[in-house]
Amino acid sequence: MxxxxxxxxxxxxxxxxxxxxxxxxxxxxxxxxxxxxxxxxxxxxxxxxxxxxxxxxxxxxxxxxxxxxxxxxxxxxxxxxxxxxxxxxxxxxxxxxxxxxxxxxxxxxxxxxxxxxxxxxxxxxxxxxxxxxxxxxxxxxxxxxxxxxxxxxxxxxxxxxxxxxxxxxxxxxxxxxxxxxxxxxxxxxxxxxxxxxxxxxTPFPEWALEPNRQYMELALEEAKKCEGTETAFSVGALLVKDGEILSTGYSRELPGNTHAEQCALEKYYEKTGTREIPEGTVIYTTMEPCSERLSGNLPCTDRILDTNIQTVFVGVLEPDTFVANNVGKQKLTDAGIHYIHIPGYEKACLAAATKKP
Structure with missing residues (x-):
């Protein structure tokens, strides 16, 4: 009206x-x-x-x-x-x-x-x-x-x-x-x-978010596994298809300065022997995927765009602590990806992200 x-x-x-x-x-x-x-x-x-x-x-x-x-x-x-x-x-x-x-x-x-x-x-x-x-x-x-x-x-x-x-x-x-x-x-x-x-x-209604909350909570548990650091955020991520968890990841889980989305993807590729993600796969991440890596590594936004993932659920936007003006959300939505914030986890996601060593 x-x-x-x-x-x-x-x-x-x-x-x-x-x-x-x-x-x-x-x-x-x-x-x-x-x-x-x-x-x-x-x-x-x-x-x-x-x-x-x-x-x-x-x-x-x-x-x-x-x-x-x-x-x-x-x-x-x-x-x-x-x-x-x-x-x-x-x-x-x-x-x-x-x-x-x-x-x-x-x-x-x-x-x-x-x-x-x-x-x-x-x-x-x-x-x-x-x-x-x-x-x-x-x-x-x-x-x-x-x-x-x-x-x-x-x-x-x-x-x-x-x-x-x-x-x-x-x-x-x-x-x-x-x-x-x-x-x-x-x-x-x-x-x-x-x-x-x-x-x-308008915001997504709760009945549309409710089936997805359990996966954001599991992504948050992944984020809590990270060892604290002063130089990067601690993030958790899940790959899910049709209610089945395909892979999990958290920041720095794999060798190097790896991010959560990167770890979840690479672990799935290693497990399946292919670099193809099944159609219908959704990614859940506690923080907005990065659009720039100071280390020169491929940003997580670009890693997602290289797959056929069409939906990204996030817990909180990335603060400007390390990289100002993250445009991950904009890049994903411009590419036609569903970018959906699940509210209610911002405080917990930021607490996990900024955990000190």
Whole structure:
């Protein structure tokens, strides 16, 4: 939602939105292992049952286009960046469902009781049956989702009619809502003008960070293994693919003035006998990867760019203690790498980084 300070501002913003001159990016947490690479869905969308807000992919629908790119996969759910090029109702939710990866806690599009075991993948399901069942949700049956399903009446918890009325106005009363009624793992991440005249970004929501916190905490444990020094930071790093830890590293673990990311990568190369990193691998590091090495060694940012790693999670930005103006974040994001800060570990990461001998 945009709130304009003046009529002129409202007209300008309205024109930008109408002419599709605003770039919008969202983040979602979806069912299963979302495919790697740049995934684009251009299936047309139609509102087939307005009363229950049901929208579906239909040849007779309006043109719609959404681009998706996976950020990470934890073995159960994927974090996905979503960019809609059009603005159809429920566009991201319906396109994700059509691809077979509905938002994991979506009570409308990931409810197996409504959609059946395919959950609407590739347009599966009869419109009339789906609309009829959706009409029961919140009335005679509570909402269920893929991540938190309602199997039978023992799971009937959440908003639904109680069969009682308000003593004052005789309005039908509902039971208290559950998590399925109150949250949706879809979040507006960034809005920006195509001409780069303005931009607005929000932090990653906790539900997108939560699956990744355990790995940042393990990276922090690696950082604590470093011997303290007055001349360099102590950092920990992990390589993770699909919830499996491939390699770990900490500063100066290997001979020489080695950095944590460098150690994790070199240990993996040594273990596997190849200098190829599997697609879908994510790196976690307690501190922003360096963009310059005073020793002349290859900076960690460049080491990451030499791999097919597409996501970097960091605990804290690098202070200017040894190298001023580290541009690791800028280099990575300019290359299209997902660079994501996991907040809450800054104090611990800096304490480990500056440990004295």
């Amino acid at each position: 945009f709130l304009a300070k003046s009529g002129k501002g409202a007209d300008k913003m309205g024109a930008l939105l109408r002419d599709r001159e605003v770039k919008k990016e969202y983040v979602a947490r979806v069912k299963g292992e979302f495919p790697l690479g740049d995934i684009v869905c251009e299936e047309p969308l139609l509102t087939v049952a307005p009363k229950v807000a049901l929208n579906r992919v239909k040849p007779s629908g309006k043109p719609a286009k959404t681009a998706f790119k996976r950020i990470s996969y934890d073995g159960e759910t994927s974090i996905v960046r979503c960019r809609p090029f059009t603005g159809r109702t429920h566009q991201i939710r319906v396109h994700l469902q059509y691809l077979g990866h509905p938002i994991a806690n979506d009570p409308l599009y990931s409810n197996e009781w409504v959609w059946g075991p395919e959950l609407g993948k590739n347009g599966a399901g009869d419109d009339e049956i789906i609309a009829e069942r959706l009409g029961h949700i919140g009335r005679s049956r509570p909402a269920g989702t893929w991540i938190n399903p309602v199997i039978d009446e023992s799971d009937f918890k959440g908003e639904m009619l109680t069969g009682t009325k308000c003593e004052v106005c005789e309005t039908d009363l509902f039971s208290d809502p559950s998590a399925n009624d109150l949250d949706l793992w879809l979040h507006a991440l960034t809005y920006s003008a195509n001409d780069k005249s303005w931009s607005y970004a």
